[in-house]
Amino acid sequence: MTTVFGKIIRGELPCDKVFENDRIIAFKDIHPVAPVHLLIVPKKEIVNLQAVKTEDFPLITECLQVVQQLAEEFDIAEGYRLVTNSGSEGGQEVFHLHFHLIGGRRLRHLG
Numbered sequence: 028m029t030t031v032f033g034k035i036i037r038g039e040l041p042c043d044k045v046f047e048n049d050r051i052i053a054f055k056d057i058h059p060v061a062p063v064h065l066l067i068v069p070k071k072e073i074v075n076l077q078a079v080k081t082e083d084f085p086l087i088t089e090c091l092q093v094v095q096q097l098a099e100e101f102d103i104a105e106g107y108r109l110v111t112n113s114g115s116e117g118g119q120e121v122f123h124l125h126f127h128l129i130g131g132r133r134l135r136h137l138g
């Protein structure tokens with residue numbers, strides 16, 4: 028695993044962890060754009076959403092279940108935004124699949 032998230036998954040870099048099991052880790056974004064800004068990261072090294080294979084879909088589903096759980100825990104279940112940036116053109120900087128869970132303030136309409 029070569030990315031900064033690989034290092035976090037291996038415990039080589041600290042993070043503000045909010046969830047972990049054998050397959051998924053979630054932690055606070057180091058540069059939050061809202062009062063709640065969490066990153067949900069499958070431990071399997073998948074580059075981005077476009078690289079997800081059919082066999083990975085149960086893992087993606089589990090990520091979404093973690094999103095629901097964290098939305099409840101962080102008291103944003105009434106409204107939040109879930110984002111994944113796929114590829115440089117999509118604004119991706121860390122090339123290890125992750126989902127941004129953003130909330131805690133009123134989010135502007137996209138576009």
Ligand code: 5GP
Pocket residue numbers: 031040042043054055056057058059066111112118119120121122
């Ligand atoms: P991307 O642009 O790839 O979708 O998002 C990467 C996110 O990872 C950014 O929001 C950035 O702030 C966050 N990030 C980058 N490095 C670290 C780090 O070392 N620790 C944490 N917690 N977040 C990071």
